[in-house]
Amino acid sequence: METLAPTPEEQFQARIDADIRIEPKDWMPEAYRKTLIRQISQHAHSELVGMLPEGNWITRAPSLKRKSILLAKVQDEAGHGLYLYSAAETLGTSREQMLADLHSGKAKYSSIFNYPTLSWADMGCVGWLVDGAAILNQVPLCRTSYGPYARAMVRVCKEESFHQRQGFEIMQTLCEGAPAQKEMAQEALNRWWWPTLMMFGPKDSESPNTEQSMKWRIKRFTNDELRQKFVDMMVPQAEFLGLTVPDEKVKWNEERQAYDFGEVNWEEFWAVVKGNGLCNHERLQARVQAHEEGAWVREAALAHAGKRKARETVAA
Amino acid sequence: MNNSEWPLWEVFIRSKQGLDHKHVGSLHAADAAMAVQNARDVYTRRLEGVSIWVVESKHIHASNPDEAAEFFDPAADKVYRHPTFYDVPDSIKHM
Ligand SMILES: [Fe+2]
Numbered sequence: 001m002e003t004l005a006p007t008p009e010e011q012f013q014a015r016i017d018a019d020i021r022i023e024p025k026d027w028m029p030e031a032y033r034k035t036l037i038r039q040i041s042q043h044a045h046s047e048l049v050g051m052l053p054e055g056n057w058i059t060r061a062p063s064l065k066r067k068s069i070l071l072a073k074v075q076d077e078a079g080h081g082l083y084l085y086s087a088a089e090t091l092g093t094s095r096e097q098m099l100a101d102l103h104s105g106k107a108k109y110s111s112i113f114n115y116p117t118l119s120w121a122d123m124g125c126v127g128w129l130v131d132g133a134a135i136l137n138q139v140p141l142c143r144t145s146y147g148p149y150a151r152a153m154v155r156v157c158k159e160e161s162f163h164q165r166q167g168f169e170i171m172q173t174l175c176e177g178a179p180a181q182k183e184m185a186q187e188a189l190n191r192w193w194w195p196t197l198m199m200f201g202p203k204d205s206e207s208p209n210t211e212q213s214m215k216w217r218i219k220r221f222t223n224d225e226l227r228q229k230f231v232d233m234m235v236p237q238a239e240f241l242g243l244t245v246p247d248e249k250v251k252w253n254e255e256r257q258a259y260d261f262g263e264v265n266w267e268e269f270w271a272v273v274k275g276n277g278l279c280n281h282e283r284l285q286a287r288v289q290a291h292e293e294g295a296w297v298r299e300a301a302l303a304h305a306g307k308r309k310a311r312e313t314v315a316a
Numbered sequence: 317m318n319n320s321e322w323p324l325w326e327v328f329i330r331s332k333q334g335l336d337h338k339h340v341g342s343l344h345a346a347d348a349a350m351a352v353q354n355a356r357d358v359y360t361r362r363l364e365g366v367s368i369w370v371v372e373s374k375h376i377h378a379s380n381p382d383e384a385a386e387f388f389d390p391a392a393d394k395v396y397r398h399p400t401f402y403d404v405p406d407s408i409k410h411m
């Protein structure tokens with residue numbers, strides 16, 4: 001009996017199942033390409049917009065050491081954005097298109113950056129919790145099926161652990177300081193805890209794309225799995241700091257060998273996703289403004305490069 | 317607006333004297349000098365390199381992945397190119 005030749009889709013899935021990475025010029029289903037462009041560009045936008053809440057404190061960092069560290073961290077986030085835009089560009093989209101989609105509001109970025117950074121302790125919470133959550137999301141992405149994305153994530157992950165540690169150190173310093181400093185730390189944790197849990201995305205039962213993404217090995221864990229991991233990691237760290245996680249349902253479950261915890265306020269989650277968070281407007285405006293005010297620099301650099309090239313050609 | 321996009325460059329970095337340059341990613345820059353400088357800022361913030369090459373992406377020519385099987389086929393059936401193909405008597409040393 002004659003066996004049917006496998007379709008391109010079947011061959012593709014077989015490569016994925018064998019953990020063979022997909023590279024830019026390989027054949028891939030259109031939906032795989034689209035999913036990746038959406039996810040990678042969203043991730044890149046998050047790195048870019050993520051610079052804003054921390055940039056807010058660079059000029060007001062409490063010491064030169066903290067200022068240098070924060071500057072280096074924010075510069076890293078710009079770098080992460082660039083690695084990721086490059087990875088997305090290998091799929092056939094352009095930098096210009098991605099930025100246009102961000103600026104028009106068509107493309108999303110992580111909702112966490114639509115919350116304001118009100119006190120210095122927020123720099124601690126952003127590093128400790130937000131980068132901590134990002135790391136949990138990102139480590140499995142180092143093995144994601146698309147080669148350029150996986151390679152970009154390896155570089156990102158190497159740099160992220162300093163981000164989390166400097167945040168934890170800020171929290172630890174505050175918690176070992178005066179009562180008012182410790183209070184500031186607790187107050188920041190109260191505000192950041194739930195939004196950080198939202199970073200893992202909607203519940204598995206409400207995340208229709210998860211199944212396909214897992215099948216394509218773009219994703220390796222579900223949103224709920226990662227959220228649980230995060231809680232299990234963070235509750236003991238908060239205890240070490242002498243802080244209380246703002247969720248009275250948090251309790252060690254001996255049977256599950258994991259922490260039980262309360263329900264995220266999903267109404268708030270969707271409201272922020274849809275553009276109604278505290279800072280959505282401000283963040284987008286800051287991005288658009290930076291882009292527009294930088295236009296003349298980009299044009300001038302190109303004109304300068306063109307002139308120099310023309311001169312070189314004449315000289316030759 | 318479209319003509320104001322800086323061209324794309326591929327970046328190669330020598331991590332250590334004595335090693336070869338390795339592709340690390342790409343970036344946009346108006347010209348080669350700017351590409352080298354941007355590559356330093358984007359890809360070597362933690363002493364990852366001692367030397368940088370950049371080449372405009374449009375100048376890279378690549379083999380076709382759809383033809384990879386036929387293209388690399390000539391090497392597939394020549395096991396005798398590998399030392400493990402040969403039986404060396406146990407008593408023979410230094411080979
Ligand atoms: Fe980052």
Ligand SMILES: [Fe+2]
Nearest residue numbers: 046047080134
């Ligand atoms: Fe990140």
Ligand SMILES: [Fe+2]
Nearest residue numbers: 077131160163
């Ligand atoms: Fe980070």
